[in-house]
């Protein structure tokens with residue numbers, strides 16, 4: 188309780204200090220607002236604000252742990268049922284969460300413990316406990332430079348490889364936000380896109396993720412063991428896949444190329460002999476991709492099935508790792524810009540595309556002082572390393588008592604791995 192009171196007071200100071208510069212989202216009066224309070228952990232939703240002053244007053248009085256507004260616009264956002272709210276339309280939203288991305292750092296910094304027998308391990312929790320078979324775990328999901336860099340890379344892919352070239356959505360229409368914790372959000376506010384139904388959004392999702400890709404409808408056809416019509420002149424996916432293949436095959440160093448190809452582990456992995464064939468014939472293939480409008484390939488040791496598996500595996504790397512339900516759901520609540528994330532104490536930051544590359548998620552969203560100190564005790568078996576601003580802290584062990592600056596201390600309190608001492 189002490190921890191919560193302390194954090195709430197700090198959040199309150201933050202909202203008070205920023206009241207003059209706190210952002211107002213577009214069409215604010217038509218959006219539903221929702222908040223999670225510090226005690227009880229329940230969501231207060233169906234709130235509407237007719238003015239920025241009312242919103243600021245609410246924030247200063249309540250200093251919520253989490254703050255959201257709807258991606259949708261409603262005639263009556265404060266009504267308690269969807270019918271009464273009267274839906275107008277919904278921004279197009281994408282969410283990229285490091286938690287859903289496949290990164291090797293999870294094995295280093297994530298941790299689980301069985302709630303029943305206390306068996307524990309690193310990485311993502313298993314489906315059921317290997318010791319007692321129960322399925323309920325305490326989890327510690329952490330963040331580091333590796334997973335947040337990967338999440339940022341996915342945002343770049345989303346804009347540069349899909350939204351702009353294929354869907355004609357200019358990057359200036361996209362607002363990019365760091366969520367304050369594990370990833371990035373992208374919003375597109377556009378009158379026409381707001382009209383998209385949930386099913387139409389699902390189609391966009393399928394296109395962007397490359398899920399359920401049919402090579403056949405993109406012109407992949409086979410005749411007598413030869414493959415034809417899958418080429419870089421077909422816009423969309425065939426072109427993306429061919430560019431990817433060309434990029435891989437253009438690796439000058441053959442041993443590097445071999446290592447790269449060995450990563451492709453679809454049900455029947457590329458066999459040694461197939462990898463050798465690809466390396467021997469790389470010039471031939473690149474030439475085909477570059478110049479022949481009607482590609483017609485044949486490679487010894489390469490059946491049509493292997494090609495299909497291989498190309499689909501390349502497609503998986505090209506697709507963007509978005510959190511699918513967020514885009515499809517037209518009644519989604521999303522984090523409010525410049526609000527504080529109660530599970531990290533970091534700020535939700537709006538980032539311009541041109542500043543995305545240099546944006547540092549462990550420094551730019553940090554708002555608490557590096558000068559004021561607090562005394563904390565670590566309350567979980569281990570706390571992985573974490574960088575805040577230019578300093579890397581930890582790892583820490585259960586029971587350690589530390590005098591820490593607010594910038595890292597508040598993060599540990601919000602992550603619920605430490606208590607005030």
Ligand SMILES: [Zn+2]
Nearest residue numbers: 301304316319
């Ligand atoms: Zn167990």
Ligand SMILES: [Zn+2]
Nearest residue numbers: 292330331334
């Ligand atoms: Zn990580």
